[in-house]
Amino acid sequence: MTPPSLPLAPATPIHPPSTSSPLTRVLLDRVLPFLTENTDFTVVGVIGPPGVGKSTILNELYGFDASSSGMLLPFVTQSDESKAMARHCTMGMELRVSAERLILIDSQPIFSPSVLVDMMKPDGFSTIPVLNGESLSADLAHELIGIQLGVFLASVCNVLLVVSEGIHDYSMWNLMLTVDLLKHGLPDPSLLTSGHSQGSSSGLDKENKVDIQGGAGEFLAALAFIHTKLQAQNLSPSNTQLLRTALSEYFKSSSFCTSGNGSISDTQIDPSGSHVAKINKDSEGPGLLFLPLKLPEDSQKIQFDSYLSMLGKLRDQLLSMHGRPFAKNISERDWLRSSARIWDLVKKSPIIADYCRILQKSGLFRK
Secondary structure, eight states, X not given: OOOOOOOOOTTSOOOOOOTTOOOHHHIIIIIGGGOOSOOOOEEEEEEOSXXXXXXXXXXXXXXXXXXXXXXXXXXXXXXXXXHHTTOOSOOSEEEEXXXXXXXXXXXXXXXXXXXXXXXXXXXXXXXXXXXXXXXXXXXHHHHHHHHHHHHHHHHXXXXXXXXXXXXXXXXXXXXXXXXXXXXXSOBOGGGGOTTTTTTOHHHHHHHHHHHHHHTTTBOOOEEEEEEEEEOGGGGSHHHHHHXXXXXXXXXXXXXXXXXXXXXXXXXXXXXXXXXXEEXXXXXXXXXXXXXXXXXXXXXXXXXXXXXXXXXXXXXXXXXXXXXXXXXXXXXXXXXXXXHHHHHHHHHTOHHHXXXXXXXXXXXXXXX
16 A cells, blocks of 8 residues: 555556656656646546545546447546445546546545555554654654645645535535645645746746745635445435535635535525535535435436435536636646656645654554
8 A cells, every 4th residue: 555646647546656766757758648738637536444435436427438349438437346345446547538538536535544554564653654754653644645745736726526425424524624724835736837848847946946935826726525335314405504514614615615615505495306516616615416326227226316416517517617726727738747846745744744743643543
């Protein structure tokens, strides 16, 4: 098991390099040929616990047609065998580019027992040098990997999909508030492009230093929270409105709540009982979307709408969402180069390091 890192191959699971490995040659050789100088693209990332449907949602956004025989899934989903073995599918990150130039990033699950088991030594310490090579207990390193992953995705994506299971799971809300607390000093990816064309790292390092110290050019993705596997009673107008009100209150002081972020808001119920989301460019706060439990084809249970119908509507809503734009136009290739640099900055973040020390002193994690 490896910590989340920049994707290194668009057609295979991503296994990130060691913390000290230079990424430039790997990126040029394996990923850059699949990207272009196009500047009209959108980066959509996903984060969440295991088995909540992250890869399924990305496959829908990619435009995967399950009826086409022989077509491979862009993002691998859990099989019955992996579910039975309580194993996760995605290692690190996976990246695909759709025909509409959506750069889609799938990520390994957080809050995952199988991830924790994979990274734990017999003595309880982590096999992964998560933070500046420090030796940390596996449970603390596991906690930090989830935070680093959230900070990274919030720093390089136009839209970040935050997926939870059920209507009462607020763990991902808490995680994104922590990300908001710790994601500082990381610049907009489009402000890290100078110096790449000349192949000079010294100029880039100088620019990074100015951005970080000055706090200028910080960037946050637009959030869309998706609650999946909901029962019919959870999708009633009163319950969904209560959850929407709670989300707005929860994030009212968050940096994610800025106007013009293209969030999805004001879900309404049409006479047929289907949820229809309206895009309000002037609304504040994260978007909130719902996906019902997938029932067997012969099920007689009553739903507001079928799983496949709601999944299709979810795709339409997300494709209509205006993600947070980068400060300047940036090509797909320059975005990838900047993302590699930002991941290095996340791993070396002094703010996350300070937070780690606070967690160590809290007594919540083994020494």
